[in-house]
Amino acid sequence: MRRFGRFVSLLILPLIFEIVYSALKSLILNKPPIWSFEISLFLYGCFFMLGSAYCHMDKKHVAVDIILHYLPPKGKRLQRIFSEGVVLFVALVMLWVSIPAAWRATLIEERSTHQTPFNPEVWWYRWIIPFSCALLSAQALKDMMIAILKRPSRTPEIREPGQ
Amino acid sequence: MARELYPLLMFLILFLLLAAGVPIAFSLAAVSIAFSFFLWGPGALNILVSAAWGSMNNFVIIAVPLFIYMAYILQKTDVVADMYDVIYKWSGKLRGGLAIATIVVGAILGAVSGVVAAGVIGLGLIGLPQMLKHGYDKKMSLGAVLAGGTLGQLIPPSTNMVLYGCVTGVSIGGLFAGGLVGGIFLAFVYIIYILIRGLLNPAFCPSLPPEEQVSFKEKIRALKGIILPGVLILVVLGSMLNGVATPTEAAAFGAAGALFIGLCKRKLTWDIIYSSCYETLSVSSMVGWTMIGAGAFGSVFSGLGGNTLVANIAMNMPGGPNMVLAVSGVFIFVLGMFLEPGAIIFLAVPIIIPILTRMSFDPLWLGLAFNFILQTAYLSPPFGLSLFYLKGCAPDDIDIVAIYKSSVPFILLQILAVVIIFFFPSIVMWLPRYLGIGV
Amino acid sequence: AAKVNWRLVTHAMPGTEQQHIAEVFCETVKTLSKGEFVIEPFAGGVLFPVFESFDAIANGVVDAGLVYSAYWTGKDPLFTLTTQPGNPLGTFAEAAYFADKLEPWFAKLYAKHRITYLGHAVISPIREQFMSVVPINTLEDLKGKKVRTAGFGARFYEALGATTISLAAPEIYTAFQTKNIDAAEWTFWDENLRMGFHEVAKYVIDPAIHTGAHENWPLLVNPGRWDSLSQENKDILLAARDVMRYHAAMLYVLEVKARQRWREVPGITIKSWSPEDEVKASDVGNALVIEECNKSAEGKEFLDIYRSTLWELGYKDQAKKLGYTE
Numbered sequence: 001m002r003r004f005g006r007f008v009s010l011l012i013l014p015l016i017f018e019i020v021y022s023a024l025k026s027l028i029l030n031k032p033p034i035w036s037f038e039i040s041l042f043l044y045g046c047f048f049m050l051g052s053a054y055c056h057m058d059k060k061h062v063a064v065d066i067i068l069h070y071l072p073p074k075g076k077r078l079q080r081i082f083s084e085g086v087v088l089f090v091a092l093v094m095l096w097v098s099i100p101a102a103w104r105a106t107l108i109e110e111r112s113t114h115q116t117p118f119n120p121e122v123w124w125y126r127w128i129i130p131f132s133c134a135l136l137s138a139q140a141l142k143d144m145m146i147a148i149l150k151r152p153s154r155t156p157e158i159r160e161p162g163q
Numbered sequence: 164m165a166r167e168l169y170p171l172l173m174f175l176i177l178f179l180l181l182a183a184g185v186p187i188a189f190s191l192a193a194v195s196i197a198f199s200f201f202l203w204g205p206g207a208l209n210i211l212v213s214a215a216w217g218s219m220n221n222f223v224i225i226a227v228p229l230f231i232y233m234a235y236i237l238q239k240t241d242v243v244a245d246m247y248d249v250i251y252k253w254s255g256k257l258r259g260g261l262a263i264a265t266i267v268v269g270a271i272l273g274a275v276s277g278v279v280a281a282g283v284i285g286l287g288l289i290g291l292p293q294m295l296k297h298g299y300d301k302k303m304s305l306g307a308v309l310a311g312g313t314l315g316q317l318i319p320p321s322t323n324m325v326l327y328g329c330v331t332g333v334s335i336g337g338l339f340a341g342g343l344v345g346g347i348f349l350a351f352v353y354i355i356y357i358l359i360r361g362l363l364n365p366a367f368c369p370s371l372p373p374e375e376q377v378s379f380k381e382k383i384r385a386l387k388g389i390i391l392p393g394v395l396i397l398v399v400l401g402s403m404l405n406g407v408a409t410p411t412e413a414a415a416f417g418a419a420g421a422l423f424i425g426l427c428k429r430k431l432t433w434d435i436i437y438s439s440c441y442e443t444l445s446v447s448s449m450v451g452w453t454m455i456g457a458g459a460f461g462s463v464f465s466g467l468g469g470n471t472l473v474a475n476i477a478m479n480m481p482g483g484p485n486m487v488l489a490v491s492g493v494f495i496f497v498l499g500m501f502l503e504p505g506a507i508i509f510l511a512v513p514i515i516i517p518i519l520t521r522m523s524f525d526p527l528w529l530g531l532a533f534n535f536i537l538q539t540a541y542l543s544p545p546f547g548l549s550l551f552y553l554k555g556c557a558p559d560d561i562d563i564v565a566i567y568k569s570s571v572p573f574i575l576l577q578i579l580a581v582v583i584i585f586f587f588p589s590i591v592m593w594l595p596r597y598l599g600i601g602v
Numbered sequence: 603a604a605k606v607n608w609r610l611v612t613h614a615m616p617g618t619e620q621q622h623i624a625e626v627f628c629e630t631v632k633t634l635s636k637g638e639f640v641i642e643p644f645a646g647g648v649l650f651p652v653f654e655s656f657d658a659i660a661n662g663v664v665d666a667g668l669v670y671s672a673y674w675t676g677k678d679p680l681f682t683l684t685t686q687p688g689n690p691l692g693t694f695a696e697a698a699y700f701a702d703k704l705e706p707w708f709a710k711l712y713a714k715h716r717i718t719y720l721g722h723a724v725i726s727p728i729r730e731q732f733m734s735v736v737p738i739n740t741l742e743d744l745k746g747k748k749v750r751t752a753g754f755g756a757r758f759y760e761a762l763g764a765t766t767i768s769l770a771a772p773e774i775y776t777a778f779q780t781k782n783i784d785a786a787e788w789t790f791w792d793e794n795l796r797m798g799f800h801e802v803a804k805y806v807i808d809p810a811i812h813t814g815a816h817e818n819w820p821l822l823v824n825p826g827r828w829d830s831l832s833q834e835n836k837d838i839l840l841a842a843r844d845v846m847r848y849h850a851a852m853l854y855v856l857e858v859k860a861r862q863r864w865r866e867v868p869g870i871t872i873k874s875w876s877p878e879d880e881v882k883a884s885d886v887g888n889a890l891v892i893e894e895c896n897k898s899a900e901g902k903e904f905l906d907i908y909r910s911t912l913w914e915l916g917y918k919d920q921a922k923k924l925g926y927t928e
């Protein structure tokens with residue numbers, strides 16, 4: 001998951017490059033590349049959606065952890081299990097609903113609603129939702145099992161320099 | 164159970180889930196799932212997928228990861244540290260110089276982009292560590308970041324004002340002109356507050372120790388370090404305001420420019436480029452999923468008859484015009500504790516504003532006053548997007564309670580500002596009047 | 603409580619005249635059914651992003667919708683034909699007549715995508731407005747300009763030498779202000795006043811050349827929900843739709859008034875293209891329509907309906923250009 005997340009995170013670089021390139025081309029030749037708009041959306045959408053499991057693994061999805069501080073260890077563990085359960089529930093429901101949606105989009109070979117001259121096929125982009133949710137469910141399930149089985153909550157990571 | 168109570172029940176369950184420490188994005192999503200399923204059946208679960216697909220196709224919010232990446236690069240290549248050191252030197256005996264600088268940078272970021280997440284997280288990464296490093300009070304530092312980063316909703320361009328204008332028919336140009344002076348006015352209110360707190364308590368936001376205060380000549384020399392970032396800001400701002408670039412493009416230029424400055428300073432390493440990538444990913448993913456959750460929650464809330472609830476309350480408001488105005492203001496404020504401003508504009512504004520307009524309040528002034536109040540929705544606990552964005556990028560030892568507490572004085576200042584523009588409307592109205600738009 | 607409770611979504615902004623028509627529709631249904639059939643209207647973007655309406659109606663997230671068909675070109679390229687560049691129809695009656703002719707065609711198209719089409723609800727009363735921040739007085743001026751448009755319009759303006767982009771409604775104002783776009787085609791005089799475009803776009807071409815009056819809102823319902831209605835409620839729904847058609851026709855008055863208000867705004871120039879340019883543009887549009895229609899059997903069917911309607915209504919030259927034979 002970590003390796004996958006880090007791979008996904010690199011998408012920000014082509015995103016920057018692509019927008020800067022398009023803007024410059026638009027400025028100099030007064031004609032931006034026709035694919036610019038949708039390609040930025042694709043890069044951004046894949047970036048933040050596929051990154052959700054990685055974000056969850058690092059517990060970077062913000063929570064209001066007021067009560068947490070006052071709970072005894074057992075309560076903390078229950079809280080962990082409950083919280084992971086809710087995340088798992090949401091991810092599974094989204095997974096369940098988004099697969100038929102993506103499948104229908106595939107059948108009609110859905111194209112972009114943005115109606116640019118580029119007009120790319122977007123059915124594959126629909127599959128990013130179930131794929132992200134599958135990753136997220138796997139991560140939440142894993143974290144929940146760890147909390148239930150009461151193993152040490154996280155294997156110590158080798159922190160890389162500069163982090 | 165009466166149908167009218169469902170919207171309130173939604174708030175209650177959301178509150179419980181939040182209190183139980185469930186991540187915000189998933190608390191919102193879980194409540195939406197439960198209510199849409201039980202009331203409208205399994206087909207309605209698609210609302211969550213719709214919200215996700217909507218976010219994946221929203222060009223405006225692409226600016227968020229770009230700004231975050233820029234902020235990380237500027238921070239890691241010490242550009243920011245250099246800039247704040249210069250400001251620190253320049254502010255000399257003045258207490259609170261760094262917090263004031265944070266507010267000013269927030270206003271500038273706000274003029275570049277209309278996306279609150281970008282402003283708050285940008286400042287959280289840039290300003291917060293510097294203020295803490297120089298011994299500023301934690302609450303003051305957090306508050307300055309929250310308030311400064313959210314200014315972009317008053318200072319144009321502002322998505323909320325465009326929505327407000329479309330919904331009420333008030334001139335968007337008038338709102339922008341009034342918002343510009345209003346935003347600057349609010350920034351001044353913040354700055355005065357910081358100065359006063361600094362005067363009353365020197366430890367709150369300390370000035371430069373006397374032994375480190377330097378001569379004017381040295382101050383000039385110190386400026387050398389910030390020439391490049393200064394140029395970057397000018398280029399980004401200039402390109403946006405001249406219409407050469409959209410806000411999203413300006414953000415991409417900012418990110419590319421930050422990499423360029425890092426290179427020039429010979430501080431940029433592969434490691435910085437790489438680690439900024441995955442730190443940006445975590446924060447952007449948090450922001451994106453929180454927007455999905457908030458979108459779905461707002462949808463289900465409206466669909467459950469939130470409008471009816473709002474309309475019932477609006478129709479039964481007591482007293483004369485000023486009383487109705489005050490009660491509506493309080494009502495919008497309370498909604499803002501639980502909903503994001505966009506949802507409130509669609510939900511409550513079309514019902515409440517016509518009532519007030521009929522009571523002969525100036526529509527443009529009303530629009531500006533309500534945009535001030537709507538802005539508090541970003542900051543007011545328990546559900547405030549700016550609060551969550553800041554938590555997402557602040558150091559781990561800063562908990563949400565500290566952020567909640569830090570927001571309170573700045574919320575009060577915003578309310579104070581609304582009261583001031585009630586008694587002195589020309590503060591916000593002179594520019595629209597001068598330009599002759601919307602009045 | 604009512605026996606049937608529905609939710610209906612539109613693509614209009616809350617508080618607009620169009621949204622008001624949707625509210626009248628729901629009110630009519632309630633009155634006719636003596637409170638037994640209640641529809642709650644939601645403006646665009648309140649329940650979900652406007653572009654999600656299609657799936658939402660098909661999936662039953664909402665029961666009914668009043669949303670522009672041209673948004674769905676991504677679902678099926680045939681929706682491109684919602685507008686026809688070069689279409690000369692200029693009045694409500696003509697466009698409503700054409701929409702009635704097309705009703706079986708659209709019903710079949712929507713049915714393929716799990717949506718029941720119940721005919722037109724709101725027909726635009728006049729042509730769309732074309733606004734710009736720089737003067738665009740001839741077709742030649744249009745070359746190299748950046749135009750905000752949608753649907754078939756994108757290909758049309760590209761064919762005329764412009765660059766096109768698609769922007770959501772709330773972004774157009776800022777794009778004008780920062781001169782990110784030179785021109786935009788967007789609905790009608792009244793709505794454009796409300797959106798504040800007269801503050802930023804100082805040049806207007808009237809009428810716009812993209813398309814004539816056309817169906818802006820079809821009445822769409824979820825097939826399952828439609829089938830489960832009693833015959834009486836079905837009749838009520840259609841009767842209320844016809845009340846909407848009346849209000850749609852009356853939008854013309856608002857348009858005339860709003861156009862007058864536009865004319866009175868200081869610094870605004872309203873012009874028309876020369877007849878030669880109009881014909882040239884219309885020919886480019888006709889060629890695109892023929893090309894699009896020839897892509898499929900359904901498209902050819904559409905072309906037949908289109909050109910025979912033009913012929914019937916007296917636009918004989920254009921009908922012939924589109925391949926109509928007596």
Ligand code: NA
Nearest residue numbers: 273315318320
């Ligand atoms: Na702004």
Ligand code: NA
Nearest residue numbers: 499540543546
């Ligand atoms: Na809030």
